[in-house]
Amino acid sequence: MRVTVDEDKCCGAGSCVLVAPEVFDQRDEDGIVVLLNAEPGEGQHAAVREAAVVCPGAAIEVSE
Incomplete structure (x- = not known):
């Protein structure tokens, strides 16, 4: 698994950190x-x- 994030899409909700x-x-x-x-x-x-x-900004991308 490879994870990337798009900081420009992130709204700072913090859902990812909780999960x-x-x-x-x-x-x-x-x-x-x-x-x-x-x-x-x-x-x-x-x-x-x-x-x-759960990311409200769809800022997290997961590739297998």
């Missing part, structure tokens, strides 16, 4: 997503997929 905190974080100054792990382990795949689904 997959090992993979996503937010910048302190504006809440924009920070990708911590572009290639998460198998144990995190379900959470990353869920984060992509």
Whole structure:
């Protein structure tokens, strides 16, 4: 799995951080997503997929 984020689409809702905190974080100054792990382990795949689904800005892209 490979994860990419589009900071321009991110609205700073933080849903991704709640669902997959090992993979996503937010910048302190504006809440924009920070990708911590572009290639998460198998144990995190379900959470990353869920984060992509719940992202209100559709800023997370997952490729297998």
